[in-house]
Amino acid sequence: MISRLAGFVCCLAVAVPAYAVDENEANNLLEDSKCFKCHSIDKKKDGPSFKVTAAKYKGKADAEAKLTKHVTVPSKVKIDGVEEDHGAAKTRDPAKVKNLVQWILSR
Amino acid sequence: MQIAWLARFWAALRTPSARYSLLTLAGGGFAAGIIFWGGFNTALEATNTLEFCIGCHEMNSTVYPEYKQTIHYSNRTGVRAVCSDCHVPKDWTHKMIRKIEASGEVWGKITGVIDTPEKFEAKRYELATRAWTRMVTTDSIECRNCHHIDSMDPSKQTEKAQRRHAKAKAEGKTCIECHFGIAHKEPVGPDGPSELKAKLLSRK
Numbered sequence: 116m117i118s119r120l121a122g123f124v125c126c127l128a129v130a131v132p133a134y135a136v137d138e139n140e141a142n143n144l145l146e147d148s149k150c151f152k153c154h155s156i157d158k159k160k161d162g163p164s165f166k167v168t169a170a171k172y173k174g175k176a177d178a179e180a181k182l183t184k185h186v187t188v189p190s191k192v193k194i195d196g197v198e199e200d201h202g203a204a205k206t207r208d209p210a211k212v213k214n215l216v217q218w219i220l221s222r
Numbered sequence: 223m224q225i226a227w228l229a230r231f232w233a234a235l236r237t238p239s240a241r242y243s244l245l246t247l248a249g250g251g252f253a254a255g256i257i258f259w260g261g262f263n264t265a266l267e268a269t270n271t272l273e274f275c276i277g278c279h280e281m282n283s284t285v286y287p288e289y290k291q292t293i294h295y296s297n298r299t300g301v302r303a304v305c306s307d308c309h310v311p312k313d314w315t316h317k318m319i320r321k322i323e324a325s326g327e328v329w330g331k332i333t334g335v336i337d338t339p340e341k342f343e344a345k346r347y348e349l350a351t352r353a354w355t356r357m358v359t360t361d362s363i364e365c366r367n368c369h370h371i372d373s374m375d376p377s378k379q380t381e382k383a384q385r386r387h388a389k390a391k392a393e394g395k396t397c398i399e400c401h402f403g404i405a406h407k408e409p410v411g412p413d414g415p416s417e418l419k420a421k422l423l424s425r426k
Contacts, residue, residue: 142407146291151403158414160400161386195389199382 134217141218148205153194156222161194169222182216266321270306278331281305284342288406303368308405309353311363347411351418354398358419362397369397 145151153162163171172178185201192201204215239247268274276282289295294303310320336342336349357364371391376384390400398415402408413421 156408
């Protein structure tokens with residue numbers, strides 16, 4: 116019974132594909148939202164690189180929820196000791212937000 | 223045979239003219255100089271046009287569509303910066319250095335180094351680091367074709383931009399250290415312009 120159940124779980128794991136990130140859509144949203152002004156993919160700018168962010172959230176269960184909140188709700192961040200406004204992604208489409216969050220997490 | 227011909231030609235060049243006046247020779251030389259210089263400059267400027275740059279598919283199908291999405295291509299005021307505005311300095315000396323350097327790109331075209339989008343992607347980081355290295359060593363001379371930090375009116379900038387520019391000025395940063403990946407996709411790779419600049423400075 117246990118082996119059957121394990122087999123079923125394995126089949127499910129194979130059947131459910133990993134989220135396919137649309138690179139171009141994520142890139143366009145990042146451009147439109149001016150994210151690249153402070154964040155780079157993997158290099159140093161005033162904000163952390165997306166690679167650093169991905170590493171920070173790697174393996175954390177609440178990664179998607181936290182990042183979704185961060186990119187959709189305006190907040191305050193500290194740059195060089197000065198508090199600044201952190202804007203939100205310029206979209207209200209949940210699918211585009213999900214794609215963006217998955218793009219960040221996959222760096 | 224050929225040496226004798228060359229010697230006669232050289233002797234003819236060195237012999238004073240018995241037929242033409244000094245005025246005719248000087249005037250003729252002046253006019254020929256204008257035609258040559260005009261032609262040279264026209265040809266040089268022709269290689270600075272957007273049409274020339276996107277004439278090859280290597281640029282037309284890769285960096286050009288990316289640039290078309292940016293503020294340097296389309297903006298509120300209708301001022302467009304074309305490829306050469308950001309990749310070729312305006313002053314003559316630096317322009318000539320860049321043009322001579324760019325002649326290597328002709329070899330790249332002949333040998334097909336980036337003749338497919340896949341090959342271009344594989345080379346994107348290397349090509350970007352070349353452009354960044356050039357810009358950090360010339361204090362972003364191409365950006366300064368149009369932008370000058372001393373000509374900026376901070377009161378017309380956002381508070382964020384004011385702080386960033388003040389910090390850049392205080393730390394002696396050059397434009398490209400922050401404004402990279404703005405006209406083309408940012409390539410994935412270990413060093414950005416700041417890191418390249420630090421490496422160059424550490425070698426001195």
